[in-house]
Amino acid sequence: MENYFFEIDEKVARDEVFVLIIYDIVDNKRRIKLAKYLQGYGFRVQKSAFEAKIPKRKYQKLLREIPNYIDDCDSVKVYKIIGSGQVTAFGKNMDIETEDVIVI
Structure with a gap:
C-alpha cells in the first residue's frame, strides 16, 4: 500500500489545481x-490514467486541446481537485520520476 497527500488550498495557491485524467x-x-x-502535463499512474499538479492556465489549455485527440466513440474524464486530498494505492508501486525545472 502506498499513501501520499496533496494540498491545493484555493485561497493560498489560487493558481494550481490537481487533476486526474482517465480515458x-x-x-x-x-x-x-x-x-x-x-506526459507533458503529469505522470502516468496506470495505463489509462494520468495525474498532475498544474497551473490553472495550463489546465484550461488541457481542456481545450483534449478534443483534438479523440473521436466520438472515445471517452476522457478530467477531474479537477482543489483542497486537501489523500491518494491510497494498492498493488504494483510505480516510481514517479520528478524533474527539476528551471524557468529563466
Whole structure:
C-alpha cells in the first residue's frame, strides 16, 4: 500500500489545481497520441490514467486541446481537485520520476 497527500488550498495557491485524467480510447493510434500529449502535463499512474499538479492556465489549455485527440466513440474524464486530498494505492508501486525545472 502506498499513501501520499496533496494540498491545493484555493485561497493560498489560487493558481494550481490537481487533476486526474482517465480515458478509454478505442483506436491505438489516437490512444498513443493522447498518452504522449498527457506526459507533458503529469505522470502516468496506470495505463489509462494520468495525474498532475498544474497551473490553472495550463489546465484550461488541457481542456481545450483534449478534443483534438479523440473521436466520438472515445471517452476522457478530467477531474479537477482543489483542497486537501489523500491518494491510497494498492498493488504494483510505480516510481514517479520528478524533474527539476528551471524557468529563466
